[in-house]
Amino acid sequence: TVVPVIKECGKHFQGCICYSLTERRLGGEVYNLEYYVKKAKELEAMEANSICIKDMAGLMAPYDAYVLVKALKDAVSVPLHLHSHFTSGMASMTHLKAIEAGVDILDTCMSPCGFRTSHPAIEPLVMTLMGTNRDTGFDIKALAEINEILEKDIIPKYRYLLDETKVSIIDINVLVHQTPGGMLSNLVNQLREMDALDKLDKVYAELPKVRKDLGQVPLVTPMSQIVATQSINNVLFDDEKERYKMITAQVKDLCYGLYGKTPVPINPEVRKKALKDYPRGEKPITCRPAEVLEPELDKAKEDVKGLAADLEDVLIYALYPVTGKRFLKWKYGKEEPPEKVKPRTLEDVKAEQELIKKALAGKLVEKKEKEVPSKGNNLRKFNVFVDNEYFEVGVEEIGGSPIVSYIQQAQRQMQAQGPVAFAPTAPQAAPVPQAAQPTPAKPVITASKKMESDTQGTPLKSPMPGIIVSYKKQVGDSVNTGEIVVILEAMKMENALPSPAGGIIKSINFAGGDPVARNDVLCVIG
Secondary structure (H helix, E strand, O other): OOHHHHHHOOOOOEEEEEOOOOOOOOOOOOOOHHHHHHHHHHHHHOOOOEEEEEEOOOOOOHHHHHHHHHHHHHHOOOOEEEEEOOOOOOHHHHHHHHHHHOOOEEOOEOHHHOOOOOOOEHHHHHHHHOOOOOOOOOOHHHHHHHHHHHHHHHHHHHHHHOOOOOOOOOOHHHHHHOOOHHHHHHHHHHHHHOOOHHHHHHHHHHHHHHHHHOOOOOOOOOHHHHHHHHHHHHHHHOOOOOOOOOOEHHHHHHHHOOOOOOOOOOOHHHHHHHOOOOOOOOOOOOOOHHHHOOOOHHHHHHHOOOOOOOHHHHHHHHHOOOHHHHHHHHHOOOOOOOHHHOOOOHHHHHHHHHHHHHHHOOOOOOOOOOOOOOOOOOOEEEEEEEOOEEEEEEEEOOOOOOEEEEEEEEOOOOOOOOOOOOOOOOOOOOOOOOOOOOOOOOOOOOOOOOOOOOOOOEEEEOOOOEEEEEEOOOOOOEEOOOOEEEEEEEOOEEEEEEOOOOEEEEEEOOOOOOEEOOOOEEEEEO
């Protein structure tokens, strides 16, 4: 394993146990006290320097924390670390009971960055423990000074990221559905983009079913996304005759064993369906996943040759082939990033806040448009050519020097137009020479092309918003009904889209890396 290398490099090896539940509280057939004690002993046997209990969804109840921490402290000798999120509102109480049970390390935040889906704030904890045998030693006045700097000079830049659609700083859905905050927000965003937000309750009902089918995996990244996306697919695409009609590539990898051994066995029927025609084979592995992976670093280096500047860039691409490559293009100026991802200065934010204040106070007044006079009988027209652009200019004398009364830019075709005849009342002017033919402007490619292709045939439409990973077929290739044509990434999961008909690929409307909207025509089969 990698542990000897960590030790050789003089680094700290922390073993992690993801805290999860199948019941309302600690217990049940899977995630019970024995499960966590066994995991902790296994990590200590691997020579872990410390052990972390990762409560990523904030599901750990205070009294369960006391029981669990006490049992783990009795079972292992290495320091015990608790990492809990405030999402459910229980984490501050959970911290206190964990301290009473002897926990060694806690993760907290400065209060401007705390609560909601973050960690509990440190300041109340410092005051609670002050003067006790677990006194933190932090200076509350120094913390207050840091808070002021955060509030004044740092937080305003990132305030726009704060979800202020709800007044409450806790998410009760975490307690009801046992879904981590990030998983829940992804669910809602994905359904909203698919115009299927009304299906949210059905997705909630599907989540525990899919999780059970997939071996009661802990809902931590990437497992939470794997379960969530498959649940959405089941709700949107399954029917009475068939379940799991659209299985993501990651679910197939999980069923094959590339994510390791699940807490309980995967549903054999789901596994069999997922591994049908799976490229690596239809029989799941029992060895370590790393033993069946092919070396990919050299290929990744070649794929981003001329774009990646160092090994870190190569790894970004290797981990995220589509979004990672786009990021590298932004990073090195090969592609203009969208406005929403560009960095903003504190001055930019302050200017925006001032505009918002004025708007709320009703002090924003739109400037009146400059009044354009009506055209007179003495109007003369001229053709003006600037580089490859053509302008038609009207000039009228009103008693003084001639002025430009209007300028109208016109997009012309390839044929250059002749001079425009002057009004009869205007004096004769010199003819305008024939201009060079202007170069047609390049078409602007929008973020998502709503393709209702003129090509005759059966369209393969995108069932959801996402990003094209790759096409498995090219124009002119033959394809059978049900054969995979497109790999679409949606909600960080890859979906293999089958051909709706047999025939020949007549047209392909997108390329790898292109974003697509729901119902965009990805290709046409004729």
